[in-house]
Amino acid sequence: MAKLKKLKDELIYCGKIAGQKNFTPGVSGNLSARYGDDILITVSGSANGYLSDEDFVLMDFCGNSLEKGKKPSSEKMLHVEFYKTRPDINYIIHVHAPYLSTFAACRKALDEPVMAENVFYFGQIPLAEYGLPSSKDLVEKTARYFKDYDAVLMANHGFITGGKTLMDAYLKLELAESYAQVVFNSKLMGGAALLDNNQVEDILKLR
Numbered sequence: 559m560a561k562l563k564k565l566k567d568e569l570i571y572c573g574k575i576a577g578q579k580n581f582t583p584g585v586s587g588n589l590s591a592r593y594g595d596d597i598l599i600t601v602s603g604s605a606n607g608y609l610s611d612e613d614f615v616l617m618d619f620c621g622n623s624l625e626k627g628k629k630p631s632s633e634k635m636l637h638v639e640f641y642k643t644r645p646d647i648n649y650i651i652h653v654h655a656p657y658l659s660t661f662a663a664c665r666k667a668l669d670e671p672v673m674a675e676n677v678f679y680f681g682q683i684p685l686a687e688y689g690l691p692s693s694k695d696l697v698e699k700t701a702r703y704f705k706d707y708d709a710v711l712m713a714n715h716g717f718i719t720g721g722k723t724l725m726d727a728y729l730k731l732e733l734a735e736s737y738a739q740v741v742f743n744s745k746l747m748g749g750a751a752l753l754d755n756n757q758v759e760d761i762l763k764l765r
Contacts, residue, residue, distance in 0.1 A: 577607020588631035632692035647720035657738035671753040688713035
């Protein structure tokens with residue numbers, strides 16, 4: 559039980575920081591973590607920026623709640639598929655951060671080599687085709703990217719990322735939102751000067 563409490567405290571803190579930075583406005587998004595052979599996830603209708611111990615539920619890898627009277631997030635199967643596809647992923651953050659959501663709403667991937675750091679950490683952030691939120695269609699269209707990417711935009715929806723540690727997942731969110739903001743701002747100034755293929759290859763060799 560102490561381990562479970564610690565895990566909840568970590569996710570509560572992460573949600574609070576994400577909320578303070580307006581990465582997860584209002585009742586939107588969800589957080590989760592592996593817990594042995596199960597998954598700890600935020601309950602349906604919770605607000606990531608204002609979580610308490612009661613805003614979490616344990617579920618199995620079929621998406622079934624293991625706690626009577628508690629309903630997992632409607633995006634539970636998105637988390638399940640990410641964990642199934644990537645044994646190295648232990649934490650998942652799904653949010654509707656403004657700049658990332660702007661690219662999702664415009665159905666534009668973040669795939670331009672604009673900054674060395676973004677090439678190094680992401681390569682690119684692909685865009686999954688639109689699927690109705692919480693639907694099997696959304697899961698299938700998004701999950702096809704999980705094998706090769708740690709972060710994915712979902713058309714007209716939001717952003718999802720995963721990490722080995724919670725800090726890893728959160729920092730990817732922070733970097734991705736900054737990446738989206740830089741790309742957005744550069745377009746207002748006439749477009750960024752993109753790195754060429756040789757420069758991209760040199761950056762990727764540093765991994």
